[in-house]
Amino acid sequence: MSNGLVLQPSVKSSSTADWHDAVVYVVDDEAPVRRALATLMRSVDMHVETFSSPEEFLQHPRPPVPSCLILDVRLRNKNGLTFQKEILQSGLRIPVVFMTGHGDIEMTVKAMKAGAMDFFAKPFRDQDMLDAIGQALARDATRLQSELALAELRASYETLSPREREVVPFLLAGLLNKQIASEMSVSEITVKVHRGQVMRKLKSRSLPDLVRKAEALGIEPHEVRPSSGTSGTRQ
Missing domain, CATH: 3.40.50.2300 (Response regulator)
Known part of the structure; x- marks a missing residue:
């Protein structure tokens, strides 16, 4: 043709x-x-x-x-x-x-x-x-x-409260609840509650799943200063 x-x-x-x-x-x-x-x-x-x-x-x-x-x-x-x-x-x-x-x-x-x-x-x-x-x-x-x-x-991330968003970088760094509590100057039980809310709202079944989603959102892990006394005690 x-x-x-x-x-x-x-x-x-x-x-x-x-x-x-x-x-x-x-x-x-x-x-x-x-x-x-x-x-x-x-x-x-x-x-x-x-x-x-x-x-x-x-x-x-x-x-x-x-x-x-x-x-x-x-x-x-x-x-x-x-x-x-x-x-x-x-x-x-x-x-x-x-x-x-x-x-x-x-x-x-x-x-x-x-x-x-x-x-x-x-x-x-x-x-x-x-x-x-x-x-x-x-x-x-x-x-x-x-x-x-x-x-x-x-959209799910936008539903997090300011405190819950503050917890996320610490979770990405692999810190324990008590370490995050020390960093944020709050109680360990408060961190536990925030952690649960973050995992629920972002539909994350595990920490690696949360890390992948955070990477997609462009969220970086928190840098733990050696002077904080938390280095070497991550999960």
Whole structure:
């Protein structure tokens, strides 16, 4: 075909069959290519949105669902590789699959180094494109899950009282309750209560679990000064 695509009979790809809620965005300034790709995506029951320019794509609302961008390298008013850089700089984290009718090794290397998922020279096999899209959507789904988990963790951390937050760095340092009590000038039973609340509110089943969550939140362990008399007595 003149648009560089090789359309085949509609057969569901195992890599895309379960992505009904996902969105595949296509940016290409050639209408026949956009139509052919849209037909391919819809043949496997995927939702697709097509755009003739990067600007049109950026103005379109994007729901928080797994998605990927199929991007032509050579656009009329903007180079696709340049647009990829702009996407990264803007903080838009979406997997990009490049396609071009004039690809070369240098261009492919640049795209992959910049984080592209794949690079296709036209014409390409439909199944290869579907497989690449499936992998891109899987990566984006993982990213969304991680961001959601982090947002929930931050919300949980916000429920801690000031004193409970003060206890956290000491817990990360591995101090005993009596050592934390000495550092904070409170009773050991008070520390025990705060410790229990921290573990409950952050849904931490163990100290290593709390450490992992604290790292995700950017919380550093408390540095115990040698003069405090607590060095060498950590858990």
